[in-house]
Amino acid sequence: MDPPNSKRPCHAPSVTSSIEFPCSLPTAPGFNQSNIDMTISSFLSLSDLPLFSSPLSMGCSFDRVLDKVIPSAVGTSHDEFKQDRFLDHTLQLASLLYKSTERCIRKRATLQNSISWPLLPELTIKVFSMLDTKSLIQASACCTMFNKCATDRVCYSHIDLTTAAKHVDNGVVCIMIHRAGKELRSLKLGSISPSAGYISLLTRSCLAPLTFNHGFAGGHLRSLHLYYLRSMDVESLSTVLSACLNLTDLKIVGFVPLEQLELLTRNCRLIKHLFIEIYSSAGRITDSSLLKFVDNCANLISLSLLCFLLNDTIAQKLVRGFRQLKYINLSRSLEISGCFLRGLGLSCKDSPLETLILRNCYNLEEREVLLFLNSLLAGDFKSIRLIDVSNRQGLVCDGDSRTSEPRFPIEELKKQRPNVTFVAVFEPQPSLLSSSSGEVYSDGTSSW
Amino acid sequence: MSEFDLAVMKPETMKSYIWLQTADGSIQQVEQEVAMFCPMICQEVIQKGVGSSKNHAISLPQRVNPAMFSLILDYCRFHQLPGRSNKELKTYDERFIRMDTKRLCELTSAADSLQLKPLVDLTSRALARIIEGKTPEEIREIFHLPDDLTEEEKLEPLKNTMDDPRIRLLNRLYAKKRKELKERERLKDVEVEEHVDERSVDDLLSFINGRDPKVVKMSKGKKKKKKKKDLKIVSSNDIHEKESHDLHSKQQCVEETGSSVPNLPSAEDDNSMPKAGSEDEDIDDEIDPAMREMLDREVEDFAQRLNSNWVRSLGQERRPVHFSINGNGTTRRRTGPSP
Numbered sequence: 001m002d003p004p005n006s007k008r009p010c011h012a013p014s015v016t017s018s019i020e021f022p023c024s025l026p027t028a029p030g031f032n033q034s035n036i037d038m039t040i041s042s043f044l045s046l047s048d049l050p051l052f053s054s055p056l057s058m059g060c061s062f063d064r065v066l067d068k069v070i071p072s073a074v075g076t077s078h079d080e081f082k083q084d085r086f087l088d089h090t091l092q093l094a095s096l097l098y099k100s101t102e103r104c105i106r107k108r109a110t111l112q113n114s115i116s117w118p119l120l121p122e123l124t125i126k127v128f129s130m131l132d133t134k135s136l137i138q139a140s141a142c143c144t145m146f147n148k149c150a151t152d153r154v155c156y157s158h159i160d161l162t163t164a165a166k167h168v169d170n171g172v173v174c175i176m177i178h179r180a181g182k183e184l185r186s187l188k189l190g191s192i193s194p195s196a197g198y199i200s201l202l203t204r205s206c207l208a209p210l211t212f213n214h215g216f217a218g219g220h221l222r223s224l225h226l227y228y229l230r231s232m233d234v235e236s237l238s239t240v241l242s243a244c245l246n247l248t249d250l251k252i253v254g255f256v257p258l259e260q261l262e263l264l265t266r267n268c269r270l271i272k273h274l275f276i277e278i279y280s281s282a283g284r285i286t287d288s289s290l291l292k293f294v295d296n297c298a299n300l301i302s303l304s305l306l307c308f309l310l311n312d313t314i315a316q317k318l319v320r321g322f323r324q325l326k327y328i329n330l331s332r333s334l335e336i337s338g339c340f341l342r343g344l345g346l347s348c349k350d351s352p353l354e355t356l357i358l359r360n361c362y363n364l365e366e367r368e369v370l371l372f373l374n375s376l377l378a379g380d381f382k383s384i385r386l387i388d389v390s391n392r393q394g395l396v397c398d399g400d401s402r403t404s405e406p407r408f409p410i411e412e413l414k415k416q417r418p419n420v421t422f423v424a425v426f427e428p429q430p431s432l433l434s435s436s437s438g439e440v441y442s443d444g445t446s447s448w
Numbered sequence: 449m450s451e452f453d454l455a456v457m458k459p460e461t462m463k464s465y466i467w468l469q470t471a472d473g474s475i476q477q478v479e480q481e482v483a484m485f486c487p488m489i490c491q492e493v494i495q496k497g498v499g500s501s502k503n504h505a506i507s508l509p510q511r512v513n514p515a516m517f518s519l520i521l522d523y524c525r526f527h528q529l530p531g532r533s534n535k536e537l538k539t540y541d542e543r544f545i546r547m548d549t550k551r552l553c554e555l556t557s558a559a560d561s562l563q564l565k566p567l568v569d570l571t572s573r574a575l576a577r578i579i580e581g582k583t584p585e586e587i588r589e590i591f592h593l594p595d596d597l598t599e600e601e602k603l604e605p606l607k608n609t610m611d612d613p614r615i616r617l618l619n620r621l622y623a624k625k626r627k628e629l630k631e632r633e634r635l636k637d638v639e640v641e642e643h644v645d646e647r648s649v650d651d652l653l654s655f656i657n658g659r660d661p662k663v664v665k666m667s668k669g670k671k672k673k674k675k676k677k678d679l680k681i682v683s684s685n686d687i688h689e690k691e692s693h694d695l696h697s698k699q700q701c702v703e704e705t706g707s708s709v710p711n712l713p714s715a716e717d718d719n720s721m722p723k724a725g726s727e728d729e730d731i732d733d734e735i736d737p738a739m740r741e742m743l744d745r746e747v748e749d750f751a752q753r754l755n756s757n758w759v760r761s762l763g764q765e766r767r768p769v770h771f772s773i774n775g776n777g778t779t780r781r782r783t784g785p786s787p
Contacts, residue, residue, distance in 0.1 A: 105596075106594075106596040106597075106598070107596075109594030109595070109596040110594065110596045112594065113593060113594050113596065116592075117553075118511075118550075118553040118554050118556075118557045119553055119556055119557050120557065120560065123556055123557065123560055123568075123572065126568075126572050127556075127572045127575045127576050127579070128576075130572060130573055130576035131576050131579060131580060132580065135579055135580045135581060135582070138579075138582065138583060138584050138587065139579050139584070139587055141584040141597065142584045142587045142588050142591075142593050142595075142597075143588065143593040143594055143595065143596050143597060144596050144597060145593075146587075146593070147597065
């Protein structure tokens with residue numbers, strides 16, 4: 001008989017009995033670890049022998065050995081018990097061998113990958129830092145090397161969780177923020193255009209990690225965009241914002257009736273771009289909070305307050321109060337008639353205002369816009385570049401009637417102020433509700 | 449590469465060449481302006497004075513093989529001419545990076561070793577565009593990566609595997625200090641901060657999202673990133689979370705699981721009773737005595753330092769010492785004999 005073959009039958013039962021607990025030392029006397037290792041390696045090298053090289057013959061050999069366990073006659077229950085145990089052990093061995101081989105394959109693959117991958121880890125991390133958050137996570141699930149590289153702080157500098165809004169919850173936000181550490185620069189949460197059945201998994205304390213360690217992460221944050229986080233309320237939001245001292249760009253869409261602008265922006269003195277849109281007209285700023293708001297945010301360059309209950313006095317104070325304001329968007333403000341534009345002319349000859357957007361302001365009057373345009377022709381508002389008074393329902397003219405074809409001196413405007421774009425579209429347009437599709441600010445203008 | 453240097457070199461070398469030797473030993477000469485576009489070559493010429501003759505050729509780093517080098521030279525040749533418009537450069541760049549991914553990776557590596565930053569940025573961005581929006585299988589196929597993650601690891605791509613026992617002990621120490629501070633505060637009758645909704649990193653990271661595998665999942669507690677001292681909070685009574693936690697508890701380190709109860713989002717409580725005690729006991733069991741001694745000594749060291757800082761900070765606004773223990777490696781600075 002072949003030597004390996006002769007070894008196997010007599011060793012098989014004892015091998016199984018001593019390898020019941022593979023990680024501990026064998027209990028049977030006369031067997032030490034190296035013996036077992038030798039036995040295992042000679043078993044594994046069986047497949048090299050020409051007689052046993054095909055799986056079919058190996059299978060037959062296995063069958064032959066295991067069939068010995070099946071008794072020809074019915075034995076005692078004790079025998080049956082022993083046979084059961086033997087077969088169980090064999091199964092266990094088989095699965096242990098399988099798992100071990102898989103582990104070995106994985107280790108070898110990792111090693112080969114680390115040798116053959118042409119980029120240094122820093123370069124891989126650099127590539128990852130250019131990926132958006134979702135792609136980053138997908139990449140990190142590829143192999144162990146990518147997994148490790150994807151944990152670097154730099155990759156989480158700009159966290160955008162709006163693309164996977166259905167699955168994002170507080171834990172995810174927390175981990176990402178902690179991963180970013182001091183590299184955190186921008187954070188986007190929520191769902192930009194929520195579907196009808198959308199329920200956010202985020203609760204009101206989802207941004208709490210920004211306040212940890214005395215606002216360590218929050219202090220590095222520069223830009224925060226929150227979309228339709230309905231469970232958020234003013235207190236939790238203002239707690240978070242009080243930790244974000246260096247915030248320059250804040251955008252809140254679709255939740256929280258924000259009467260307390262002052263409260264929100266009390267600590268964010270450096271804020272430059274503020275965009276707040278609420279889904280129902282329910283936000284009236286009080287005078288005192290307005291004053292404080294204007295005081296606090298002296299650096300504001302771009303202001304968008306959509307769907308607020310603003311009247312002309314407030315609008316005027318806003319435009320006058322922010323000395324560096326370049327972009328103002330007060331669309332869908334019900335009570336604005338436009339007379340605030342009159343008051344601006346004298347004091348704002350040199351105002352830096354470049355963009356004025358008053359879309360869909362129901363009470364906007366044709367007369368006021370006309371006066372405003374005349375003041376432009378007269379030379380006011382030297383920096384203005386874009387004016388938009390489009391309205392699905394036309395402008396108010398002469399009392400209660402509305403007009404969709406107002407008489408504006410457009411030709412003259414083009415001649416005298418050629419770099420000014422005047423937009424006044426009055427046809428009913430398909431839904432403009434997803435206003436937050438326009439994004440990035442550059443020089444204070446935004447594509448809305 | 450300053451103007452002065454160029455000026456000095458110009459009168460002597462009119463249309464001169466620089467000699468470069470690639471990793472495979474072949475030597476070639478390249479026009480000076482083209483070669484000088486690469487900062488690394490520039491440095492070698494100026495600082496070491498090599499490259500002027502065949503015998504003193506500059507040997508390029510190993511990552512630059514001849515094929516890549518000729519590509520890089522093409523790039524340099526195009527870009528170093530001063531009169532190019534931005535549009536021209538852009539179109540050239542876009543055509544330039546059209547190559548298969550393997551070569552793109554090699555090119556990135558070669559450009560990096562020559563310190564040619566604009567080319568590194570260009571190629572990295574191209575690689576990022578390739579990776580964007582693809583599933584892991586697709587990415588693996590493109591880059592010929594082995595699938596060497598276990599099933600569990602794939603489901604938890606945000607797991608951080610830094611599990612340094614020193615960090616754990618330090619956290620224990622912080623926890624003790626926090627407790628002491630709290631005691632003193634209470635005795636002094638100082639008003640504790642309200643709305644303390646801070647959690648320890650471990651507790652938070654214990655959150656697991658039990659939905660489909662594509663979803664981002666996290667595991668518990670393997671990550672020990674502590675930037676400054678943290679206050680722990682009470683676990684919230686979120687039963688739903690507890691269930692999902694239990695489902696995945698086998699995947700976690702048992703000690704972490706045992707110690708902190710899963711808490712989760714919306715902790716409405718303001719009381720922060722630190723659970724430091726229970727965590728201490730559980731962790732104690734695993735560190736063998738020899739290691740523990742060494743670690744205890746280090747911890748004592750830190751304790752002394754912390755003590756002095758804590759005493760100072762007590763009287764002031766309670767801004768504790770900034771100990772940046774960061775999971776990504778700042779601890780390497782402190783490590784003595786690593787285990």
